[in-house]
Amino acid sequence: MVASAHTLASSSGLHVLADGGNAFDAAVTVGSTLSVVEPHMSGIGGVGVGLAYLGSESKVVAIDFAGRAPKAATPSLFDDISKDTGAIAPLVPGTVAGWLALHAKYGSMDIERLLQHAINYAENGFPVTHLTSFVISQATSRLRQFPDSASTILGASGKVPNPCSRLIMPALASSLRSISTGGTDEFYRGELAQRMVLGIQARGGIISEDDFAEYKVDWKTPVEIGYRGYRVITTPPSSAGFQILQILKLMETYERSTPDHMTPDSIHLLAEATKLAITDRIAYGGDPAYITPPIETLLSKGYALAQRRRIDNTKSASLPDVRYQSDTPKDSLIPGDLSSINGETTHFAIADRDGNVVSITQTLGAFFGSGMIAGDTGIFLNNGCTWFDEEGGPNPIGPGKQVSLVLAPTHTLRGNTFHMSLGTTGGYGILNTTPQMLLNSLWYGMDIQQAIDVPRFSCSRGGKLLVEQDFPEDVLRDLSTRGHVVDKMIDPMGLGSAHGIVSDPDMGIFQGGADPRRDGAALGM
Numbered sequence: 001m002v003a004s005a006h007t008l009a010s011s012s013g014l015h016v017l018a019d020g021g022n023a024f025d026a027a028v029t030v031g032s033t034l035s036v037v038e039p040h041m042s043g044i045g046g047v048g049v050g051l052a053y054l055g056s057e058s059k060v061v062a063i064d065f066a067g068r069a070p071k072a073a074t075p076s077l078f079d080d081i082s083k084d085t086g087a088i089a090p091l092v093p094g095t096v097a098g099w100l101a102l103h104a105k106y107g108s109m110d111i112e113r114l115l116q117h118a119i120n121y122a123e124n125g126f127p128v129t130h131l132t133s134f135v136i137s138q139a140t141s142r143l144r145q146f147p148d149s150a151s152t153i154l155g156a157s158g159k160v161p162n163p164c165s166r167l168i169m170p171a172l173a174s175s176l177r178s179i180s181t182g183g184t185d186e187f188y189r190g191e192l193a194q195r196m197v198l199g200i201q202a203r204g205g206i207i208s209e210d211d212f213a214e215y216k217v218d219w220k221t222p223v224e225i226g227y228r229g230y231r232v233i234t235t236p237p238s239s240a241g242f243q244i245l246q247i248l249k250l251m252e253t254y255e256r257s258t259p260d261h262m263t264p265d266s267i268h269l270l271a272e273a274t275k276l277a278i279t280d281r282i283a284y285g286g287d288p289a290y291i292t293p294p295i296e297t298l299l300s301k302g303y304a305l306a307q308r309r310r311i312d313n314t315k316s317a318s319l320p321d322v323r324y325q326s327d328t329p330k331d332s333l334i335p336g337d338l339s340s341i342n343g344e345t346t347h348f349a350i351a352d353r354d355g356n357v358v359s360i361t362q363t364l365g366a367f368f369g370s371g372m373i374a375g376d377t378g379i380f381l382n383n384g385c386t387w388f389d390e391e392g393g394p395n396p397i398g399p400g401k402q403v404s405l406v407l408a409p410t411h412t413l414r415g416n417t418f419h420m421s422l423g424t425t426g427g428y429g430i431l432n433t434t435p436q437m438l439l440n441s442l443w444y445g446m447d448i449q450q451a452i453d454v455p456r457f458s459c460s461r462g463g464k465l466l467v468e469q470d471f472p473e474d475v476l477r478d479l480s481t482r483g484h485v486v487d488k489m490i491d492p493m494g495l496g497s498a499h500g501i502v503s504d505p506d507m508g509i510f511q512g513g514a515d516p517r518r519d520g521a522a523l524g525m
Contacts, residue, residue: 001351001524002014002026002350002522003349004347004499005038005497006034007521009037010348010523013026013027013348014026014524015029016113021107021108022106023052023358024052024102024103027350027358028111028115031099032044032176038519039167040344043364043380043382045090045380046067046093046095046382047363047384047405049066050063050065051234051409052102052357053356053357055356055418060233060413064094064235065217065218070091070208071400073397073399075398078397084386085145085383086145086204086371087204089370089372089381090205090207090383092212093381094217097184101217101219111179111183122168122172123173124168125168126167128161128164130163133162136153138367139367140160149371153167171376172377175378195375198375199373200381223236223245223299225248228252232245232412233411237288238287240281241408241431243431244435246280246298246299246307248435249304250276250308251273251435252301262455262472264482268313268482271465272317275333275459278319278322279335282335283335285395286402288402290401315482316465319332319460320461321460322428324389324393326390344363344364345361345363345365346425347409349500349512357418357501359423361408361423363407364383365386369381369383406431410422419502421501429495430496432457436454437454449513452498452514453516455470457495465479469490492517499513499514
């Protein structure tokens, strides 16, 4: 089973599985194909994280390829614009290292075979979807700041490609071909790396050849909680996935008689739990080399009970923001008292015949990342530096540092047996909406597609509640009386795009779910 945000990527991965490859092989194919057919969402100049369930060992491992700030990065170099767009905005890309590290450890097929699909679509073109055309139209001002970027996506005409037109990226195809023969060494230490660095530095960037050459992925132990008889597992810091687990742990303190899904009471309760978890994530998220979040305490039952007492069933609390800000609204929530108790982006999931399951969330950050292509390589670079805190926050930018990354795929197990893989896109909303979908499945009993389809919400600064267009009006009216400032999202992808897989071991089958908010598909055989 393959579930991803683009049909061409899902079908390419399924071809690899049909040819005898495993989930780790297919992850290289799906990830690289998404980098071509969704050039606005992710790419080989991006970053990411992943979880892998190893069927033969019945355990989950985490891989962190979230990139790092260049060694020359200091706070004085950055302002709000330069952190977001242009030559000093990128982190050292980690995506290629992540794919190939997974493959080197667990894969079985030749890399050249696995990158064929991505190379083909980049070299010979792929049909632009309505959604991709719309996203490009929203990003034209970003692209037009850089002639190479504009010519790559907008072509000689300088116009947004129409739906069903063909988009061809020969320079990206050439770079992918170099990786297919040279692997990690070529991307991080070879001629391709040198060309990328030359292109970055020619525009005033600070990433060096040493930054590329010294980059390595981190294999980590995931973080997890017990939830209603399941083990819910996600990626550890620098990923801020612990926010997801905090929300679930707080929700577990309520009885099963809590109102059913999509009632005013259930939405209010979950929103307030989410706000409390956000305040803790802002305080404790960051590079684990500099910040040590008290994970055991934050995910404990005692802390969940203490946090529950802070929820007012009749009133919306004020959230300071979704990230650190030096100015916060009056009477905003603050992090919980730890002493009060004892003790833009894409996601895909792949399951194979041997019981291995790979779940990866990868991103360029904003649409087309920094907006800039690295020299003549056709590779869009991420804008990961924008995720660092402003000075005064717990995680400011610094040499070689990692950001507090919002990417957080999840795996759910029954004992040591795989049950579900679920992840989504959506920036800071990832940490708000993933718990909603997990609850839809694990608490409310929905199948994987239903859990993904249901309207979602996300908490924002102050008392604002971002909701999707098809939220029931009577629910919204009730929430407004409790102080929630309801804001309907127009963008169909505004609250993410989720994909997942559920195992039914009794039937010997997988169920896949793909988000209707995107161009994806869940395909199996």
